[in-house]
Amino acid sequence: MTRFYLDGQLYNAQEGESVLDTLIRHGQQVNYSCKKGVCKTCLVQHIEGEINIGAQRGLTSGLKARHYICACQAVVSDELKLKSILPHDLFTPAVLEQKQYLNQSIVRIALKVEQGFIHQPGQYINLRRFDGVTRSYSLTNSPSDGLLELHVRRKYNGQFSDWLYHQANIGEKLLVQGPMGASSYDSQCQDNKLIVIAFGSGLGVAVSIVREALSHRHQGEIHLYVGGREMDDLYLHAELLQMMLEHRHFFYHACITGHHDVMPSGRRVMLGDPFNEAVKAHKFDRQQHLFLCGEPSLVNQSRKMAFLNGFPIERVHTLSFEYKDLRTRPRDL
Numbered sequence: 001m002t003r004f005y006l007d008g009q010l011y012n013a014q015e016g017e018s019v020l021d022t023l024i025r026h027g028q029q030v031n032y033s034c035k036k037g038v039c040k041t042c043l044v045q046h047i048e049g050e051i052n053i054g055a056q057r058g059l060t061s062g063l064k065a066r067h068y069i070c071a072c073q074a075v076v077s078d079e080l081k082l083k084s085i086l087p088h089d090l091f092t093p094a095v096l097e098q099k100q101y102l103n104q105s106i107v108r109i110a111l112k113v114e115q116g117f118i119h120q121p122g123q124y125i126n127l128r129r130f131d132g133v134t135r136s137y138s139l140t141n142s143p144s145d146g147l148l149e150l151h152v153r154r155k156y157n158g159q160f161s162d163w164l165y166h167q168a169n170i171g172e173k174l175l176v177q178g179p180m181g182a183s184s185y186d187s188q189c190q191d192n193k194l195i196v197i198a199f200g201s202g203l204g205v206a207v208s209i210v211r212e213a214l215s216h217r218h219q220g221e222i223h224l225y226v227g228g229r230e231m232d233d234l235y236l237h238a239e240l241l242q243m244m245l246e247h248r249h250f251f252y253h254a255c256i257t258g259h260h261d262v263m264p265s266g267r268r269v270m271l272g273d274p275f276n277e278a279v280k281a282h283k284f285d286r287q288q289h290l291f292l293c294g295e296p297s298l299v300n301q302s303r304k305m306a307f308l309n310g311f312p313i314e315r316v317h318t319l320s321f322e323y324k325d326l327r328t329r330p331r332d333l
């Protein structure tokens with residue numbers, strides 16, 4: 001049995017138990033989601049005692065400087081002293097400034113953040129509403145726009161996404177944590193071929209990478225494969241066809257993955273899975289970068305397939321995050 005303190009209160013951890021799991025077992029109200037050190041919702045402040053290196057893995061230098069650690073990755077050691085973090089230590093006020101329906105299930109949200117907020121394509125934020133419910137979303141716009149843009153897919157029974165889609169109004173006050181995650185486009189790779197694959201709601205972030213590459217005058221070919229079950233899922237179809245006309249080295253490949261016997265006529269789409277279509281069309285080599293965006297299960301599966309197809313794994317960039325609820329109380333209560 002190992003002991004640690006949070007806000008002066010003593011907790012006994014079992015062998016190998018993380019700080020987060022110990023708190024949950026004691027019935028504490030704690031924020032957490034992924035338990036993998038990804039979402040950064042379980043942060044606590046380290047005051048005293050030994051911490052393992054993994055407890056700060058993936059944190060920005062600003063968070064490390066403030067001695068924050070992920071409770072889910074922190075191994076308990078004797079005399080470890082920790083402090084809870086108040087929401088205003090991590091979150092910045094934001095206001096819903098624009099709202100636009102992109103199709104039957106996806107809404108574009110633009111937020112104005114009160115403090116300066118610098119982000120890169122491929123990064124994500126945690127968004128919190130009035131009652132503490134929090135979700136992670138990828139940022140989909142260029143850092144120079146002055147707003148934070150998200151494409152939010154309304155999920156069946158999705159407590160937060162459904163509220164954003166139907167009820168949240170212009171002027172709604174929210175809190176933003178981040179940006180988090182790594183930037184993904186590297187202008188050092190200007191001459192390389194980029195293959196960007198978007199699954200479902202990953203379209204917004206995939207397009208932000210393409211735009212970033214084009215704004216850096218990327219010289220190599222850029223291929224964007226977008227998968228959707230229906231034509232309605234390809235909600236940027238016309239815009240991307242237009243972008244292809246404007247940039248001779250940008251190629252947009254629209255893929256319908258649902259069961260259709262005939263191809264929608266005159267729409268410039270193909271039937272098939274976007275990853276498989278990319279594998280068929282490109283011989284993977286070390287001069288390419290592969291970006292996989294969207295639902296974690298499809299992204300992870302495609303990452304494995306890319307490796308099996310000989311694609312160098314260090315050139316595969318995954319833009320996906322934990323979609324689980326970011327809870328303000330333990331899951332098992």
Ligand code: FES
Nearest residue numbers: 033035037040072
């Ligand atoms: S980082 Fe700890 S729960 Fe996600």
